[in-house]
Amino acid sequence: MERIKQRFVISNIFRNQLFIPIAALLIIFIFNLIADPGFFKVTLGYNNAGNPLLNGYLITILDYGSELAILAIGMTLVTAASGGQDISVGAAIAIAGSVILRVLCGSDSRSEELHAPIIVAFLIACVVAALFGAFNGVLVAVFKIQPMVATLILYTAGRSIAAWINNNELPIVNDVRFTYFGGLIPGIPIPVPFFIAAICVAIIFLVLKFTTLGLYTQAVGINERAAKLNGLNPVAIKILTFVILGLCVAVCGLIKTSRLSTINYSVIAKDIEMDAILAVALGGNALGGGKFNMWASILGAYVIQALTTTLYKFNVKSNALPAYKAVVVIILVVASAPIVREKAQEIVKKLRAGRVEKEVA
Amino acid sequence: MEQKKSLKTILKNMSDTNLLLVITIVVFLLMYAFAMIFLGKGFLKPQTFCNILNENAALIILSCGMSLVMITGGIDISVGGVTALVCMSCAVFIDYKGGSIIGSIGIALLIGLLYGLFQGYLVAYLDIQPFIVSLAGMFFARGMTTIVNTEPFNVANEAFVALKDTRVSLPGIGSVNKNGDFINAYVEIGVVVALIIVILMFAFLRWTQIGRNFYAVGGNKQSALMLGINVKKTKFIAHLICSILAGIGGYVYFLHVGSGSASHASGAEMNAIASSIIGGTMLTGGVGNIIGTLFGVLSLSTIKNIVASAGFDQAWWTGITVAVMLCIFLVIQSVVLARKSK
Incomplete structure (x- = not known):
């Protein structure tokens, strides 16, 4: 089975869109191999709480690349359907994170216990993020505004709205369970965000496999009029892709806030829209809409993270x-x-x- | 009744450019009148208006460039980043390297020129989406600003500070202060530069052949091509001028704040786009007016001032108001477009 899979991959590699991200990843890895082989070292250690965890740059890539991979899923669909990108995802993550903290902490920013179960907070964040996604979608699909300009509105207002939701306070969650989503579950040395990303990828894979979502988005992206004449509803499909991106944003918001147990409105998920767009572009997907390859985008996201990690390793300042x-x-x-x-x-x-x-x- | 009807027909027969221009100017006048009546005091002083100009001189210049690019159907979101890069480079040049003011102006223009050549080439001749190109340009400029110098600092050079504090008094306009003395309203040098650029750009777009070409290219690329207009060259020139104006705007911003910082002009691209849209420039291209853009900037800053003086001075309100206003005007444009296609 394994072998068949390998042969399948190799035979398709040059024809496949995956060729570009894989080549980019190889270039980054070879560069690191020459500069410092320590890049590939993975060690088993223990964190402050005494839980086992794997250390190493590769693990960092898997860990921090997760949010990007999740975003890349939604961004790929939006790009395919509307021929433009959503640049408000960073701001929307701030909103989603802010909503989660608001629900968990209530109005008391230093509360000792959770005011609501984490799942409830997450679901509310999903609804809010989906609504903002729908807002973007309506601007794009109904009012025919270029996606990047339409989402510019939320890009400007998003972080302000996020600050407003919590009255500009910085709530801190004092619950170990909340840290699991962006950290480690005791006993499992692999960071949780990776599993969350894996679940999201699995879901979108099943959705693409068993529904017509992929076909319809591509049809709308390639020729909207033709799609309409064939009985599709381009407006609904475009809005749907933005809503799906909203859900991805909510998941990222959960991971991002969980990492810190708090939020910083102006810094959280800063510049992530650039990385997400880059992931889609690196995956060889046409930024003008139409055909897409989900795997290539997801792989692209991890390649971007590999690039970021490499740059950090060589002491490039984050700014x-x-x-x-x-x-x-x-x-x-x-x-x-x-x-x-x-x-x-x-x-x-x-x-x-x-x-x-x-x-x- | 009959008058109303005629008004309706006038509105219907108006070109998109003029209709949107009228909407903008009316909105601005209504807003300022509202501020004068309900918030009183401050807004009655001419100096308040001059301060709006002083604070937004750079934005006016940036928006002029933005409108130009938007008229050709493109967009340039790198202008804010270029502004920050110009500020930091000039600050470092004057303070650390002991450079002259003329030299720093040269640097500002050079940065704008290089940006324009590069982005213009990619957009016009390689046919890459302007948004992606300028997004990369924005991030590059922001990153470069940090690489040039990490820490924000004020410029202490005497000649520069003297230039920065130069004020142009407006004869006959002013207000009486508490002691009963008449105080002239003043504007900074940047405002003079900005107004000259507005006039030049207006004349350029209205009365020169290249200026008219911008509208033709933005309105319908195919027909423009058939009319024998060099579409690629026109787009290239639009991006070139926009970036050079971003360089000049950056210097005017530098003159206003007198410091270099990586966070300077954050969101300036957004404000410039918003001003252009509010000023009646269509994102789809082919429609727009520099005078409208000027009023767009004024409307935007007036509403910011209103929000601030009405007591919502928390920073987030500004972002939300700008976004709401932008949203409203985008929808108006969309409706105007729909009217046309009917």
């Missing part, structure tokens, strides 16, 4: 990080631009033709 990533984005989009691709193909053709001529001669 300077965007500059390096921006260079990567530019290289990626230039390389994937249709015009550049055509020119590259022409050059390759000419080279081949030249070779053939030589052989003939």
Whole structure:
């Protein structure tokens, strides 16, 4: 079984969209291997509470890449259906996190015990995030505003709304159970966010497999009019993708707040929209909408995290990080631009033709 | 009744540009009148209005560039980042390197020019989505600002401080203070620069061939191409001018705050886009007016002032108000578009 799978992967690798993220990941790994093999070291240690945990840069990538992978799921769908990206996800995560803390802590920001079960807080955050997603979706689908501009509204207001929900206080949750979602469950040395991401990936995989969501979003993204003439409802499908992204945002909000047990409105999930878009782009998905490959996006998210971790390892300051990533984005989009691709193909053709001529001669 | 009907027909026959311009100016006047009546005092002084100008001179310049790009159907969200980068680079150049003021202006223009050339090339000739290009540009500028210098600091250079504090008094306009003395209202140099740029840009868009080309390209790329307009070149020029204006705007911002910091002008791109939209520039391209943009900036800052002086001075209210206002105007535009297609 394993072997068949491997052969399947290898035979498809060049044809597959997965080729781009895998190649990028290999480049990053090879770079690290040359610079410092310590990058790949994973050790078993114990944290302050005496629970076993795995240490190492690879584990960090799996851990912190989870939020990005979850976001990439929703972002891929939004990109495919509407041909644009949602840039409000960072702000929306702040809102979702703020809602969770508000429900858990009530109005008392230093409460000793939880005011509501964590699952209730999470579900309320899901509803709120889905509503904000629907708001974006309505602007895009009904009012026909470009997605990135429509979501600019929430991008500006989001962090303000998040601060407003908690009256600009910073509630702290004093409950060990809440830290599980962004940390460790005692006895299991692998960080929980990775499992949450795995569950989300499994769900979206089943949804794509057993429903027509994937087909419909692609149909709408490729040609909205044609989709409409075929009896699809582009407005509803676009809004649905934004709602799904909202749910992804709620999950990220839970993980992010759980990591700190509190929230910092201006810093939480800062610049994550850039990473999420980058993950979709790195996955080789057309940013103009249409066809998509979910696996490539998810893998792309982990590649981005690998890049971030590598940069951190080389002591790049977190504020300077965007500059390096921006260079990567530019290289990626230039390389994937249709015009550049055509020119590259022409050059390759000419080279081949030249070779053939030589052989003939 | 009949008059109403004629008003309706006038509105119906108006071009989108003029209709949106009228909406903007009416909204601004209503808002300012509202502020004068209900919040009184402060808003009656000419200096309050001048202060709005002083604080938003840079934003006016940035918005002019933004409108230009938006008229061609593009967008540029890197302007805020460029502003921060210009501030920090000039601050470091003047204070640490002992550079001259002329030199720092040169740096500001150079940063704008390089940004414009690069982004314009990617957008126009490689046909990459302007949003993605300028998003990367924004992050690059913000990151570079930190790389140039991490800590925020004030510029202490005497010549620069003298220039920063230069005030242009407006003759005959002013208010009487508590002691009964007449005090002239004043504006900063940045405002003069901003107004000159507004006039130049207005004339450029209205009366030059390239200026008209921007509208043609934004309105319908295909027809513009068939009219023999060089679409790529036009887009390139739009992005080039926008980034150069971002450089100038950055310097004006620098003159206003007199310091360098990585967090300068955060959200300026957002305000510039919002101002342009409120000023009647359509995101879909082809429609827009620089005078409208000027009023867009004024409306935006007036409502911010109203919110602040009405007692909602917590920072988050500003963000929410701007977003709500932007949302309303976007929906208005969408409705105007729908009216047209009917």
